[in-house]
Amino acid sequence: MSETIQEKKLLTVFKRPSSSEGIWSWITTVDHKRIGIMYGYAAFFFFLIGGLEALLLRIQLARPENNFLSAAEYSAMFTMHGTTMVFLAIMPISAAFFNYLLPLQIGARDVAFPRLNALSYWIWIFGGLFLYSTFIFGTAGAPEGGYLAEEIGWLGNAPSGGWFGYQPNASIKYSPGTAMDYWAVGLQILGISSLISAFNFITTILNMRAKGMRLMRMPVFTWMIFATAFLLAFSVPIIAIALFFVTFDRQFGTTFFLVEGGGDPVLWQHLFWLFGHPEVYILILPAFGIVSEVLPTFSRKPLFGYAAIVFAGFGIAFIGFGVWAHHMFASSISPVAQAGFGISTMIIAVPTGVKIFNWLGTIWGGKLNLKTPMLFALGFIAMFVIGGLSGVTHSVVPADTQQTDTYYIVAHLHYVLFGGAMFGIFAGLYYWFPKVWGKMYNEKLGQLHFWLMIIGFNLTFGPMHWLGLKGQIRRTWVYAEETNLGFWNMISTIGSFIIALSIIVFMANWAYSRRKGPVAPMDPWDARTIEWTVPSPTPVWNFSTPPEVENLDDFWHKKYGEDSEGRAVRKDTADQLLVDLEEDGLNPKEHIKLPNPSYFPFILALGLPLLGYAVIYKSVALAGVGLVLFLIGGFGWALEPIEEETIENSSTASESVGHE
Amino acid sequence: MSDHRYPHEPTGIETRKLGMWIFLSTEILFFGTLITTYLIFKGRTFDGIKLKEVYDIPFTSVSSFVLLMSSLTMVLAHNAIEKSDQERANIWLLATASLGTVFLAGQIYEFTEFYHKGFTLTVNIYGSTFYVLTGFHGAHVFIGVILLVILWGVGRRQEGLSLDGGMNLEFIALYWHFVDIVWVVLFTVVYLI
Numbered sequence: 001m002s003e004t005i006q007e008k009k010l011l012t013v014f015k016r017p018s019s020s021e022g023i024w025s026w027i028t029t030v031d032h033k034r035i036g037i038m039y040g041y042a043a044f045f046f047f048l049i050g051g052l053e054a055l056l057l058r059i060q061l062a063r064p065e066n067n068f069l070s071a072a073e074y075s076a077m078f079t080m081h082g083t084t085m086v087f088l089a090i091m092p093i094s095a096a097f098f099n100y101l102l103p104l105q106i107g108a109r110d111v112a113f114p115r116l117n118a119l120s121y122w123i124w125i126f127g128g129l130f131l132y133s134t135f136i137f138g139t140a141g142a143p144e145g146g147y148l149a150e151e152i153g154w155l156g157n158a159p160s161g162g163w164f165g166y167q168p169n170a171s172i173k174y175s176p177g178t179a180m181d182y183w184a185v186g187l188q189i190l191g192i193s194s195l196i197s198a199f200n201f202i203t204t205i206l207n208m209r210a211k212g213m214r215l216m217r218m219p220v221f222t223w224m225i226f227a228t229a230f231l232l233a234f235s236v237p238i239i240a241i242a243l244f245f246v247t248f249d250r251q252f253g254t255t256f257f258l259v260e261g262g263g264d265p266v267l268w269q270h271l272f273w274l275f276g277h278p279e280v281y282i283l284i285l286p287a288f289g290i291v292s293e294v295l296p297t298f299s300r301k302p303l304f305g306y307a308a309i310v311f312a313g314f315g316i317a318f319i320g321f322g323v324w325a326h327h328m329f330a331s332s333i334s335p336v337a338q339a340g341f342g343i344s345t346m347i348i349a350v351p352t353g354v355k356i357f358n359w360l361g362t363i364w365g366g367k368l369n370l371k372t373p374m375l376f377a378l379g380f381i382a383m384f385v386i387g388g389l390s391g392v393t394h395s396v397v398p399a400d401t402q403q404t405d406t407y408y409i410v411a412h413l414h415y416v417l418f419g420g421a422m423f424g425i426f427a428g429l430y431y432w433f434p435k436v437w438g439k440m441y442n443e444k445l446g447q448l449h450f451w452l453m454i455i456g457f458n459l460t461f462g463p464m465h466w467l468g469l470k471g472q473i474r475r476t477w478v479y480a481e482e483t484n485l486g487f488w489n490m491i492s493t494i495g496s497f498i499i500a501l502s503i504i505v506f507m508a509n510w511a512y513s514r515r516k517g518p519v520a521p522m523d524p525w526d527a528r529t530i531e532w533t534v535p536s537p538t539p540v541w542n543f544s545t546p547p548e549v550e551n552l553d554d555f556w557h558k559k560y561g562e563d564s565e566g567r568a569v570r571k572d573t574a575d576q577l578l579v580d581l582e583e584d585g586l587n588p589k590e591h592i593k594l595p596n597p598s599y600f601p602f603i604l605a606l607g608l609p610l611l612g613y614a615v616i617y618k619s620v621a622l623a624g625v626g627l628v629l630f631l632i633g634g635f636g637w638a639l640e641p642i643e644e645e646t647i648e649n650s651s652t653a654s655e656s657v658g659h660e
Numbered sequence: 661m662s663d664h665r666y667p668h669e670p671t672g673i674e675t676r677k678l679g680m681w682i683f684l685s686t687e688i689l690f691f692g693t694l695i696t697t698y699l700i701f702k703g704r705t706f707d708g709i710k711l712k713e714v715y716d717i718p719f720t721s722v723s724s725f726v727l728l729m730s731s732l733t734m735v736l737a738h739n740a741i742e743k744s745d746q747e748r749a750n751i752w753l754l755a756t757a758s759l760g761t762v763f764l765a766g767q768i769y770e771f772t773e774f775y776h777k778g779f780t781l782t783v784n785i786y787g788s789t790f791y792v793l794t795g796f797h798g799a800h801v802f803i804g805v806i807l808l809v810i811l812w813g814v815g816r817r818q819e820g821l822s823l824d825g826g827m828n829l830e831f832i833a834l835y836w837h838f839v840d841i842v843w844v845v846l847f848t849v850v851y852l853i
Contacts, residue, residue: 112675199682207669207678233682237689241697244792252781254788256697262706262785271693631806638810639817 017597028597030114033538035121036100037436042125043092049132050084051503053077055496056155058460062493064481070151072140074477075160076179082163083183086283087190088128090421094286095124097428098201098225100436104531104538105222107210107547112203114595115637116196122605124193130609131186134158134179141177159183162475164272165246167257167265172250178616184246185612191236191243192608198232201225210530212549216310219529220303223310224289227317231278231285234321239275242268251615266331273324281320283417284384285313287424288355291377294427295359297527298374299366302553305358312358315351323348329397330404338397345395352388356381371525372446376427379454383419387412390465405475408468414461426453426506433513434520438537441517445509452502459495463488522582528556535585544588598640604633680831684838687800691842694796695849698789708784714777716770717851723766724847727801730759731840734833741829746820749829750812753821756836757808760801767798790850797846800839807832 017028026034056077060069069077099117103110111117140152140160159179161170170180205226209218218226245256246268255261257268288309296303303309325333325341333341359381368374390412394400403409426449433441468474472485479485523532530547531538533555551557559574571577610626613619669675737752771791774780781791811832815821823830 113679195683195686199679199686202682203675203679206671207673207675209670213670233686234689237686238693241690241693244796245697248781248788248792254782254792255785256788262701262704264700267697267700271697634806635810635813638814 017599025597027602028118028599030110030118030595030597030601031540032099032103032110032114032117033436033540033542035117036096036098039092039099039121039124040096042128043089043096046084046088046128047090047093048503050081050089051500053081053084055500057081058493058496060477061479061489063490064479064483064486066478069477070153070156071477072152072156072160075162075475076140076156076158078475079159079162079183083131083159083187085417086163086279087187088131090283090417090425091194092124093425094228094283094421095120095197097221097286097290097425097432098197098228101432101531102201102204102222102225103208104435104534104542105219105529106205106208106213107530107543107549108204108208109542109592110595111200112208113200115598115601116200118598118601119605120193120196120200122602123196123608124190126605126609127186127189127193130189130612131182134182134186138179138182139177140179141175143174143176164276165268166272167246167249167268168259170246171258173258181247181250181616184243184250185615188240188243188247189608189612191240194232195236195240198229198236201229202233205229210543210547210549212554216307217549217552217554219289220292220306220309220313221286221289221529224285224292224313227313228282228285231282231317231320235275235278235282238271242271242275245271247615251618266328266333269328269331270324273327274321276327277324278317278320280416281316283421284424285317287380287421287428288313290424290428290431291359291380293529294373294377294431295362296553297431297525298369298371298377299363300369300526301362301366302528302556303358304361304364305354306552308354309358312351312354315354316348319344319348319351326394326400329400342395342397342400346392349388349392349395356385356388369525371430372441372443372450373427373431373525375447375450376423376430379450380420380423380427383415383423383454383457387415387417387419391416403468405473406468407464407472407474410474411461411464411468414457414464418461419457423453426450431525432531433510434524435531435534435536435538437514437517438520438535439513439515439517440520440524441513442509445505445512449502449505449509452498452505456495456498456500456502460492460499461495463492463495467492521578522585523555523578526559528553530555533581533585535582539585541588541592541594544585544592545590596640598637600633600637600640603629604637607633674828674830676828676831677834680834684834687838687842690796691845694789694793695845698793698849701785701789704785706784706786708787709778710786711774711779711790711850714774714779715851716773719766720770720847720851723763723770724843726759726766727763727840727843730756730763731837733759734836738823738829738833741821741823744820746815749821750815753808753812753815753829757805757812760805760808760836764798764801764805767794767801771795794846794850797839797842800842804832804836804839807835 017024026038029035056069057074060066060074099111099121102108135154135157138157138159140156140158142152157177157179159165159170159175159182161175161180161183165180165183168174170183205218205222245254248254249256249258249263255263257263257265259265292303292309323341323344325337326345329338329341363378390408394403394409394412430441430446433439467485467488470483470485472479472483472489479489520536522535524536525532530549533547534542558577559570560568561571563569607626607629610622610629614621614623614626671678673681733752733755737749737756740746740749740752779787779790781787811821811829821829
């Protein structure tokens with residue numbers, strides 16, 4: 001008897017939050033769909049900021065000898081542009097897809113560790129805000145023989161050592177002030193978030209699959225999440241340690257990367273690119289996955305060579321750890337190493353090429369349905385091929401040493417990361433829009449977005465190929481009139497504003513369609529994977545009954561059979577199946593237990609930026625507060641009662657799924 | 661267990677345990693990077709005092725022994741829970757945490773000694789790598805002790821500990837053994853070679 005009383009007392013001490021609406025419901029949520037949506041919006045916000053920074057850079061470069069930005073401001077802007085787009089835009093938008101779709105694609109109710117998932121999100125957002133607080137609290141400082149203090153200005157109070165933070169340029173001697181510390185500590189915090197989500201997703205994929213969902217029946221997107229999560233799990237620790245060293249160098253006077261103290265600046269390059277190159281695949285593999293979902297659906301054919309695509313993805317992930325030094329051909333690595341890394345760079349193009357041919361094989365002979373997601377997927381293939389081919393040219397060491405640090409590289413990396421990753425992401429945003437919001441986007445605006453973007457994109461980055469080959473150096477804020485680089489730079493700047501226009505069209509479409517778009521059916525694209533077997537928008541409980549899977553592309557096989565000649569024929573039962581699925585999906589027959597919301601991920605995450613400030617300002621008080629929050633979060637987390645939230649009334653539940 | 665995990669763990673490994681295994685695989689990369697850096701810099705020439713001139717192998721051997729014994733007590737705690745002997749499990753759990761604390765105290769003492777003898781963080785590149793490497797491991801032991809204390813607290817509040825479900829002993833034991841094994845490697849690489 002006394003035991004039950006004690007248990008009740010516990011519940012009042014550590015009550016789990018229960019609100020399902022309002023701001024607290026979002027702060028305490030552990031629902032993978034809500035976390036995915038928050039990731040998406042926050043990452044898109046950072047994407048806009050990163051884009052504005054890029055526009056400032058393009059305005060500065062529009063004319064020769066321009067003085068729109070000072071050198072210091074320009075350096076700060078390209079550093080923040082790169083860092084933002086990599087860590088605060090593309091990675092988290094991919095994470096938004098992972099969160100929302102992974103449990104749906106494998107038939108699970110949530111990820112393996114829902115609270116860790118929330119923790120990962122909050123750490124990420126606090127890390128991003130921490131990094132951007134450099135504009136308020138950070139100082140760039142004026143190194144001897146470098147910028148003048150008055151050139152720095154407001155925009156200049158940001159890290160300016162590049163997203164790669166090369167040493168010794170990013171050391172305390174050449175980058176005094178605290179801005180570079182914000183960069184080092186900020187990335188450290190973001191890395192923790194990535195690691196947590198990586199092992200959460202790996203565990204989810206291994207252990208949360210529905211009945212019959214064997215590994216080789218998983219959708220390709222899930223496979224690419226799997227590969228990406230492994231890449232994160234094995235590459236982030238390397239940069240984390242390297243950033244430790246940087247922070248020690250800058251804060252505590254060690255000399256890990258400083259020659260004068262016996263350290264080694266090239267070691268930084270090795271450690272950075274040992275992370276940095278897998279990072280490139282972390283950015284692109286999710287887009288590969290999205291495109292592999294979109295192409296079969298809109299070509300009305302199965303994916304050509306499913307197994308080949310899956311293994312090529314892992315091939316890329318594996319070889320991706322063996323090519324890092326091709327970023328360093330201009331540094332002091334030996335000819336043998338140069339040859340080796342040149343060859344491995346050629347080899348990694350093979351699995352990538354396998355994928356390209358699989359995608360072409362998929363659309364070959366298909367009945368193409370050229371809706372916006374499909375346009376973006378096709379644009380992705382075209383742009384990525386250009387970027388991939390210019391990438392292979394970097395494996396030729398003598399050529400690469402000419403291209404290093406020119407606009408040719410800028411063109412290449414934007415063709416793979418913008419033309420590749422972002423086009424893939426936009427394909428996914430349109431493709432899954434109906435599932436997330438239960439509304440259809442506006443097709444005309446979507447197509448306008450695509451055409452504006454692909455034109456603007458090629459105008460911006462296409463000319464950079466020849467600007468680079470003509471010798472325009474990257475990361476330099478001016479070029480001379482006599483170089484005759486002005487014309488194509490102006491074209492490039494005009495292109496960048498067309499991209500900005502296309503993004504405005506996208507945002508308008510999104511904002512309008514989410515509220516006033518026509519109601520989306522459950523399966524608007526006649527899709528193939530099981531996330532389309534739940535109603536739109538997805539109910540909080542995902543699947544009302546645990547799904548069972550019998551085939552690869554299970555949903556498609558439920559809708560289609562074969563005639564005597566082996567052609568796909570829609571079954572007579574297909575329409576009724578959809579009606580039944582929607583009916584069942586909205587009205588679960590049994591109690592559904594969902595993971596409970598929790599305050600502690602938020603509290604725990606809040607401690608980290610405070611610890612970050614404590615390191616930068618060597619403040620024991622801040623460290624104390626941060627540590628206390630950290631411990632409260634940790635203890636509270638562990639001692640939280642496992643109190644199940646049950647949903648009995650489906651009408652109240654579906655209201656709370658509205659995400660409004 | 662809560663029902664949101666309905667998909668029955670196809671790997672056959674308890675989900676938290678599997679998550680811990682994957683986390684530990686990333687930890688290998690953390691320590692791998694640190695040890696590599698240490699070995700790179702160890703082979704270079706530098707001025708100033710070296711670890712060899714200040715360390716006390718018998719002392720560190722004793723504290724290493726203490727840490728290894730904590731792995732033994734961890735196993736005993738595990739064993740006690742398997743026999744559902746909660747009281748004994750609690751004792752062994754606290755013993756593990758105490759041994760970990762003793763190890764930490766030894767490390768703090770050692771660091772202070774080295775510091776007074778002039779082997780500081782910034783004395784040379786070797787000193788820097790030594791402190792970051794062993795300090796990073798020390799931080800892991802510290803976190804391990806906190807986890808053990810939390811686990812003990814959970815056991816008090818929730819009518820005993822279990823090997824699966826919730827904050828369980830099994831996956832924390834995995835972490836603890838891993839940290840011990842890393843120390844075996846570090847002790848060999850840093851002190852003995």
